Amino acid sequence: MNSEQAKTKFFGNIYRIIYQDKHTSRQNIAKKSGISLPTIASNLNRLTDAGLIHTVGSFQSTGGRKPNIISYVPDARFALGIDITKNHLSEVLIDLDLNIIGSKRMYLPFEDSEAYFQILSFEMQQLLNQYLIDPSKLLGVGLSMPVHVMRDQKTISYATVVNVSANIYERLTPYIPYPFLIFNDANSAGLAESWISGSEQPMIYLSLSNSVGGANMNGKEIYKGVNCRATEFGHMCIVPHGRKCYCGQHGCLDAYCSAKQLSDFTNGNLAEFFHCLKENSNVGLQRIFDDYLNHLALAVNNLRMCYDCDIVLGGNVGSYMADYIELFREKALRLNPFEKNGDFIRICHYRTEASAVGAAAYYVNEFIQNL
Ligand SMILES: [Zn+2]
Structure with a gap:
């Protein structure tokens, strides 16, 4: 390894330690990395000059000079996430902390057409113009959709919730003039949830929207399976010979626990369903929700x-479950032969836009890992 390569390696390694620790000192970096203090100092200068880190105060002194608190600059880079669903288009701009800097959500039924792509492109540009002062800070655009995507993150292998052509990536290219890739919506949401939890522990994310899906997370790693079809939890059979599912089979979780199983009783309005439930005025809706929770x-x-x-x-x-989580934990624990504590069942952090944030987070991760 020549000295230029060594410098590059230290530059990235030191940044990754700062990113992971959020707040640290040069002494801590030396302890964690084994890199000498003079090399750390020169790389910290380079990271500061590049606008990637800054000093945000000083730690209490343990004798001698107070060590500086070094942190990364969250708005040094940004990434855009776009979530396409059957009826809505959402866009979020996030920083390196996965904070949502700007967002937009609109009713726009999906069409695999030039007209739709033009609206998507226009809305994306508007959001960027509004919130991104320096366009060179944009890392890329993650596009989340309810589809199976091959490992190239460009080729669609299966789609029923939305009708998309297999070559949608090529067709979208003229409309998204930045690096972009396509991600499965539930996998993206799982990535966002796992990342924001700050835990490297494995986690299952169960997405309960108009279709049911999920993600199997191990830190920031998504387990995709041999055919990129892992974690299709919506098509686990929970009632043999039960209700017909849109996939053609019977008794799938999707047929019992998609959001539609609730919102169909309030004219497609899920917020209205939970509003009525909270008002305690409709016994029928309470029974429907109880049945829903039993299957879940x-x-x-x-x-x-x-x-x-x-x-x-x-x-x-999931975003409406806060008031019902204890009730639900009890139901789940009744089926569990081993445990008495239901804390392992948690509610999502992102009430909305987890898929869009997760798709954008891919580019944040790529930036950090490849620095
Ligand atoms: Zn099914």
Whole structure:
């Protein structure tokens, strides 16, 4: 390795330690990395000159000079996430901390057409013009969709929730003049949830939106399976010979626990369903929700038995679960032969836009890892 390469390696390694620790000192960096203090000092100068780190105060002195608190600059780079669903288009701009800097969500039924791509492009440019002062700080655009995507993150291998052509990546290219890739929506949401939890522990993310999906996270790693079809939790059979699922089979979790199983009773409005539920005025809706939770408990218990890790309830229904989590934990624990504490069942952090944030987070991760 020549000295230029060594410098590059230290530059990235030191930045990654600062990113991981959020607040640190040059002494801590030396302890963690084994890099000499003079080399750390010169790389800290380079990272500061590049606008990637800054000093945010000083630690209490343990004798001698107070050590500086070194932190990374969250708005040194940005990434854009776009979530395409059957009926909505969402866009978020995030910083290196995965904070949402700007966002937009609109009713826009998906069409695999030039007209739709033009609107997507226009809205994207508007958001960037509004919130991104320096366009050179944009790392890339992550596009999340309810589809199976091959490992190239460009080729669609399966789509039923939205109708997309297999070559949608090529067709979108003229409309997105930045690096961009396509991601499965539930996998993206899982990445966002796992990242923001700050834990490197494995986690199952269960997405309860108009279709049911999920992600199997191990820190920032998504387990995708041999055919990129892993974690299709929506098509686990929970009722043999049960309700017909859109996939053609019967008794799938999706047919019992998609958001539609609730919102269909309030004219497609999920917020209205939970509003009525909270008002306690409609016994019928309470029974429907109870039935929903019973089926969901079966699925969550199965996932706990398989994976033995935290299960995060996400998607549109997950974002309304705060008032019902204790009730739900009790239901799930009744099926669990081993445990008495239901804290492993958690509610999602991102009430909305987890998929868009996760798709954008891919570029944040890529930036940090490749520095
Ligand atoms: Zn199914």
